[in-house]
Amino acid sequence: MDQVLAAATSPPVVDSPALPQTASEQPGYRPTLSGAQLEVLHRYGTEHPVAIGDVLFRDGDERYDLIVLIKGEARIVEHYAQPDEFVIVTYRPGEFMGEIGLLAGQRAYFTAVVSAPGRILRIAAEQVHAIMGQELELSELILREFLVRHSKLTRLGSGLTLVGSRFDIDTRRLLEVLSRNRLSFRWLELESEHAAEALLQRLTVPLADLPIVVVPGGELLRNPSSRALLDALGLSAPPPDDGGPPEVCDLLVVGGGPAGLAAAVYGASEGLTTTIAEDTALGGQAGTSSLGSRITWASPPDCPVRSWQPAQSCRRTSSGCA
C-alpha cells in the first residue's frame, strides 16, 4: 500500500509560500474559536496533552474525531510518511481540524500530525453530531468551514485518485458516483495524463484492470462496483442492528432524488417505517447541478430523517413520527 500512496501524483501544497493562496487560505481567514466557544466545546470532548510527531488521526481510519487545538500546532498531511508527503495546511491554537466527511462518517483521507507540542480537545464524531443539533452558533460555524474546506480539497483534487479512460463506460460510472457524492478526487485520464501511465507502471496494474481507484490509506480498487467503492470509503449502509435499514418496512422508496426524498419524508411523517434505496447518491439529478450545494436537506424537528448517506442498500429514514 505504501507503494500505492507514494506513486500517486501530488497536487500543489496549499501552505507552500511558493504557490498562490486564496484569501480564505491565509492564516487569520480561517475561524479561530473564542474563549466562550471553546468553553461550550469542552462539554462535548476531552482535553489531552500532545507531543511533536503524535498522529491524531491517519488516512484510512474508519472514523475520526474533531480535534480542536488548545495549544501548539498540527498539520494535515497527504501521503503521510511517503516520499511525496506534503502539508495541506497547518492549524494553530483556537482552530479545529476536520471536513464534511467527518459528519458523513467517511474514512479519513489525510493524516493529522502534531508539529509543536501542546494540548488538544478531542470530540468524538457522535458528539459533533450532538453539537450540530444543539449549538446553533457553533454548528453554523463548523458546517460553513467544513464546506469551504471540502470545496478547496475538491479544487486541489486531493483524496482519491481515479485512473481510467474517458471512453470507458466503467470510468464514466465511477466518475458519476464520485461526483454525485461530492467526493474530492483526482482523475488521471489515460489518454492525456502522463502521470496515469507512470502510476500504473509503479503499481504494476495491467490496462485490463482499469479503471482503478486509489484510496488513501486503503485498498487499491480494480474496476470496483459502485457499492464496493462506497463500502471502501465508509459510505455504505451500516447493518440493521447498528441503525441501518430494517429488513421489513412499511414503505420502500426506490430512488433518492427530489421525488423519492419527498415521498420518504411524507411517508415517515405519517408514522411509516420508511426505507430509501438509492444506487448512486442521494439528491438525484439535482445533485449534479453546480448550485446543488445550495440545497439543504431538512425535515421537521419532530420527524428526524436519519442516515442520508448514499448506498446501494436501503437506508431507514424515519419511523414513528406523528
Ligand SMILES: Cc1cc2nc3c(=O)[nH]c(=O)nc-3n(C[C@H](O)[C@H](O)[C@H](O)COP(=O)(O)OP(=O)(O)OC[C@H]3O[C@@H](n4cnc5c(N)ncnc54)[C@H](O)[C@@H]3O)c2cc1C
Ligand atoms: C444540471 C441540472 C440542473 C437542473 N436544474 C434545475 C433547476 O434549476 N430547477 C428545476 O426545477 N430542475 C432542475 N433540474 C431538473 C431536476 O434536477 C429534476 O427534475 C429532478 O432531479 C427530478 O427528480 P426525480 O426525483 O424525479 O428524479 P432524479 O433526480 O433523476 O432521481 C432519481 C434517483 O433514482 C436513482 N435510481 C435510478 N434507478 C435506480 C435503481 N434501480 N435503484 C436505486 N436507485 C435508482 C438515481 O440514482 C437517482 O438518484 C436540473 C437537472 C440537472 C441535471
